[in-house]
Amino acid sequence: MRADAQRNREKVLQAASAAFAAEGLGVPVQEIARRAGVGTGTVSRHFPTKESLFEAVVLSRVEPLIDRARSLTATRDAGDAFFEFFAHMVDQGALDRGLAEAFAGAGFDMEGAALKAGYDVGATFRELLTRAQQAGAVRPDVDITDVKALMFGCLTRERGQAEPAARDRVVTVVRDGLRAHPAQAI
Amino acid sequence: MRADAQRNREKVLQAASAAFAAEGLGVPVQEIARRAGVGTGTVSRHFPTKESLFEAVVLSRVEPLIDRARSLTATRDAGDAFFEFFAHMVDQGALDRGLAEAFAGAGFDMEGAALKAGYDVGATFRELLTRAQQAGAVRPDVDITDVKALMFGCLTRERGQAEPAARDRVVTVVRDGLRAHPAQAI
DNA sequence: TGACAAGCGGGATGAGCGTCCCGGATATTA
DNA sequence: TAATATCCGGGACGCTCATCCCGCTTGTCA
Structure with a gap:
């Protein structure tokens, strides 16, 4: 070239x-x-095509996320790894509107593109969740799609303004909700 | 005519x-x-204009929501009113993709349009939250924008499929998170 | 029933956007 | 430096969509 x-x-x-x-x-x-x-x-x-631009840009964002997930899995207990990764995803999405839209699947299949490039975002996140649930840190009656939806909610809070305090508040609410045991929550 | x-x-x-x-x-x-x-x-x-169509359609959806909020305020205690209204909003949004997009402010300022028509959605929801917080049913360290963001998250879970069980799960997680007292959550 | 205002259908118009193409320019190699 | 393969700019093209317009139709009322 x-x-x-x-x-x-x-x-x-x-x-x-x-x-x-x-x-x-x-x-x-x-x-x-x-x-x-x-x-x-x-x-x-x-x-x-525009989609090939999406791929190039978004994939460059996904790679460090996967790395972060792996590093957290290796150095933290299951619960901390899950919640820290959750918060990190929200932080990244808040800093990058394109990434947030890609997470939400708005007009671009990020997970599919990432998978094509060898990054199985879904499996990575699912494993974090499963391990946290087995360790008793996350209630057992939620699935990965539920967690993603909650993540999108936290991201939505940041539409435009960068207000880390508000971001933390919402993430905290979700974390407390995910920690609650279904039996003790009633 | x-x-x-x-x-x-x-x-x-x-x-x-x-x-x-x-x-x-x-x-x-x-x-x-x-x-x-x-x-x-x-x-x-x-x-x-297309926006005038939005107004006509979306406002016809907002009116019963406001009614519901008023009725809940009158017949339930502050905490139940808030959480039932929250769940109701999510249900309505899940049944109506256009309404969900309008909630999320995607291309149409629903609250502005509703306000022009005499419905102050924001104030209604804010009052529900404030009362629930004063009654001790909702943690005091969240604001109305946080709650809306969490609502959008619950709506996102329903993108397309209508799976009421999943909807309940996510709403439950958020509810437990919102109930948790900041001090006891740590 | 007849006249006319009100209303109708759908093609025309123009804006915004992604993609393709080509004449001209430029880096590379000998 | 000369030859050539490569690359560049930006205009052309085709598509989607909201909005406007006009010739024809139809409801309404005397």
């Missing part, structure tokens, strides 16, 4: 990354080209 | 209501016209 092509590809990736993070996945391709200082043709050549 | 005009207006409203409930607010106006069995011009005349 020619050196200038490599440079331009990088510029596009960076502009797309920033644009998606700030405004979400709805940013027009032409706007990304403008911010990257290249023509729309250049974007199209490096990323033939 | 001519009788046939009145009939057509009704047909459009009903078709739009069903379409928004089933597929969300993104349904094209032309599709609504087709399902109503009228031309697009007829839709445009009765509802000059």
Whole structure:
């Protein structure tokens, strides 16, 4: 690949990354080209479809998340690993609107794309949950889809403003709810 | 207004209501016209913009919600009123995708539109929360925005499938989390 | 029943967007 | 430096969709 092509590809990736993070996945391709200082043709050549841009940007965000999950699994007990990962996902999603939309499956199948690249986000998260439940740290009557839904709720709180205190409040409520044992909760 | 005009207006409203409930607010106006069995011009005349259609349909959903809130306030203690209304909102949103999107503020300012029509959804919900907190049924360290975010999370669980058991599970988790006292939760 | 205002259908219009294409420019290699 | 494969810019194209408009139809009332 020619050196200038490599440079331009990088510029596009960076502009797309920033644009998606700030405004979400709805940013027009032409706007990304403008911010990257290249023509729309250049974007199209490096990323033939908008979805391929999504993949490149979102996957670069998913990789560290998986790493974080693995590291937490190795160094914390099951309950702490689960809740810290939960909070970390919310933090990341709050900082990056595009990532939050991808989590929510709004117009892009993140898990499918990640799986194609060898990252099984679903399985990773499911394992964290199962281990936490076996350790008695999370009530046994919730499944992974429930947890994801609660995560989206926490993310929604951050629509736009970055208010870490509010984020913590909502995460705390969810954590207390997930910890409660069904029998003792009534 | 001519009788046939009145009939057509009704047909459009009903078709739009069903379409928004089933597929969300993104349904094209032309599709609504087709399902109503009228031309697009007829839709445009009765509802000059798509947003005016949103208003008409969504407001017809908001009114019973407000009624429900008032009735619960009158007949239940503060905590039950709050939690029953919360569950009811989630149920309604799960049955009606358009309503859920409007709650989430996706492309349409429901609260603003409702306020224009004399329904202060925000104030109604806030009062329920405040009373529940004063009664000690809800932890004092959450605000109305937190609660809304958690509600959106519960709604997200229902994206598409109607699985009331899952809905209950998530609502239960949130309820237990909201009940927990901050001091005893640690 | 006849005249006319009110209403109807659906094509026209224009905006926004993703994707494709090509004439010109540029990096690379000998 | 000359030749060539590669890459660039940005306009063209096709699509979707909301909104507007006009020639024709139909309900209404004297």
